[in-house]
Amino acid sequence: MKVDILASGSGGNVIAVRSSGNTILVDVGIAKTKIEKRLLEVGIIPGSIDAILITHAHSDHVKGLPLANKYHIPVFATEGEWKSIKGVSEELQNIIVGNMLVSVFDVTPFKVHHDAFEPIGYSIVDKVGDKVSICLDTGKVDSEMIETMKYSNFFIIESNHEPAMLEHCNYPNSVKARILSDIGHLSNKQTGDALAKLVKGMGEKIYLTHLSSSNNMPELAKLTTIRALNKKGLKAGTHYEIEVF
Template identity: 50%
Template sequence: MQVRVHATGSTGNCVSISNGHITILVDVGLPKTKIEKILLEDGIDPTKIHSIWITHEHEDHCKGVAFADKYKIPVYASEGTLKALNRLDTGRIVKDGKSQCFDAFSPKHLFVTPFNVSHDAFEPLGFAIQGADGKVSVMMDTGIVTPDMLRAMANSTVYVFECNHDEDMLMNGEYNEALKRRILATTGHLSNDAAAVALSRLIKGTGERIMLTHMSSSNNMPGLAAAAVKRALKKNGLKANVHYTLEVF
């Protein structure tokens, strides 16, 4: 399974997952022309994209959804997200735990299974994408990681994981108190430490690939995020580049 983070952060998010036969996008949070440009630069033909999956309706995850209209690409999301985007008539509704299967009887089959996350949006989702040669879990904005979320993501070969902020940087930073409370809420964003704890429960040391995303430019640093995850996994006897790989975006 090829996974590429084309954009991430508060300015826009877009991830592609491909098994060499089917290519899907999770989120299109940049203007449609930028989405098109980035994909072409990364060697992805927009006309070959099978479907787009939207985690929730916040602009940094769906701003470029008109890209789907230009190329007639189906858009999948929860009912709440599609309603917020005024796309109930044209989008395809998906629900927690209900897999969508593509090319089921082909060696290049793909199953996409949505799971609920905890964010201040209408029915936000994460996605677990299972192919014949691996499983990719994409978890964008969430304030907590629940046991149900852990079960949905279990046994993935690739984890695209929110690692938004360092709590000390956030609390001592310039954000106003209301915004700090929103970020720290259970429906806010995942801290480095919370992401590290969740990953310590998921990573088994079988060579999994961890991709840390959606990092705040004001309240985090790549080194802090990576260090938090490595510390948590080290407690389980796991070392980076031996038992797993870690990338920070």
């Protein structure tokens, strides 16, 4: 399995997952032309994509959906999120209804906590048993999410903000409250605590994503997770790899 983060953050999110010559995208939150360019940069022909999986219908996750119509790519989302998704040809629309086989990938959706109709994350397993878990916008990580994401080779998870920075930023109080709520976004500590429950030190790859450009710093996000895993005796570069996007 090969994973490429093509875009991450409030400006847009796109993840490519490849295995055995097959490719699926999770979210397409930047313009179609930018997605095409970034796909080609990592060696993926846009017309070869087998499916697009959507976590939720906020614009930074669905902006590039015209890609689906251009290349006739099936799109999968929950019934709730289809209420907000516009412009996808009817014959390409598919409703996620529990565990599904999408192309060659065994896809298990899991409920996340965000201010959308029916947002989800995904655990995706290929034919040889490699597993990637993708948990983007969520205000908390519960036990069911942990259970679904266990035993992954790749963890792609948001590490959105540092609460002290958020407290002192110029956002309206209503926006701060939303971000900090259980249907907002994960803080660095929440992410580190979740990964401490998940990472076993078997060479897993951790990708921290969806960082706030105003209320976080890449090195701070990374160090918070490293410290959480240090408490378990796990060392970056020895027991796992970590990268920030």
